[in-house]
Amino acid sequence: MRQVFLSIDARQRDAWRSAFPAARAGRLDEAPVDAAVIWLLLPAEANPATILDRLRPRTSPDSRWVVLADEPDEETALAALAAGAVGYCNGQAAPEVLQQVATVVENGGLWIGQKLMTRFLSTTHGLLGGRQANHSAWRDTLTAREQDVARAVAAGASNKEIARQLEISERTVKFHVSALLDKLGARDRLQLSLIINGVPRNA
Amino acid sequence: MRQVFLSIDARQRDAWRSAFPAARAGRLDEAPVDAAVIWLLLPAEANPATILDRLRPRTSPDSRWVVLADEPDEETALAALAAGAVGYCNGQAAPEVLQQVATVVENGGLWIGQKLMTRFLSTTHGLLGGRQANHSAWRDTLTAREQDVARAVAAGASNKEIARQLEISERTVKFHVSALLDKLGARDRLQLSLIINGVPRNA
DNA sequence: CGAATTACCGTACTTCAGTACAGTAGCGAG
């Protein structure tokens, strides 16, 4: 049996069900589990480490774990991976995505999702003292002044505030903002801030 | 063409060659590159960020990058991933491993190798341990519905889009957004998104 | 020199966000 789905209360995930129609679902405290990939739906407050540790003796040493979370967050992802999981993704993900995850982890890969990855990396990179000349992807298309405005927008400033900060008219701020939206393909300043802050938009 | 192998001096990798006999190899500074997976053999002293940034405009935005290193190290791995690579592995790896890496990254996965992964995690985990009260701080003040709206706003959706997503009227979305701004002390939805996305506040 | 780029500013306009001030309805606690 390749895939098994486990949850605490035998809750079912429709997306998962349709991704792997032939697979089995069960409860966490069940008898020995044998599968290539074991999917775990954990409640938000649960500690992945404890659960994985309790489960490990009842499973084959070479099965691969994927933790599903309804509200993924960085900390839990780290905890899950540290506890031996090789995948961490949103429980509401589309069936196609889940199948992709399966392919990846079965082949020895690691899946933590694009969104988590970015945040994860930005945090880590800063903490490790890496020089932050990294996300220059957006930077090199922009002029110096546009970068000033971009930073201010990304920090949540209004046009009026930016105008005061840079000592230019509000009209000129709008001018630069429009250029930024155009160059970076954003619809409004919020999406602009997501791009600049490295938060990818969802599909 | 699915795989392309690039290096600075047209050096060849036998392992890679036999993993993908049909694929093409070339030099870094070549004309536009189009491939699903682009393999990059970088010298130890090179900065992955610089090279990837220089290369990015000449490639399709949805190609996946794998950086090969003769002497893999944690810092370079981080730099490569931060610069947009989705794989980092030893250039001397066996063909079977390389094919596995290809499968993983083509399916949207991330490959950084078992050894690096463990070191990586232990470092990160320790560093992140301290500062963790922030992410769920906003969650427990909010009702279930407010959290739905909060997530959508943070992702950059407009009121109209959220209304469609949640199947409620635009007016109700505004209602929830106002409650969110009040509860979380944000001035507008941009600041709200910064709070929810965990982007630190500056002046 | 002309052309392109950058930075700057103005008025007028449309669209959206957010608030004010209403209201209905369900549900659980005291």
Added chain:
DNA sequence: CTCGCTACTGTACTGAAGTACGGTAATTCG
């Protein structure tokens, strides 16, 4: 049963964001 909380909706309004025209001045580059 009333009180409080939550979810939902409506109309009307203000102000901000963003666009569409317009313009001047300085710089670099072929």
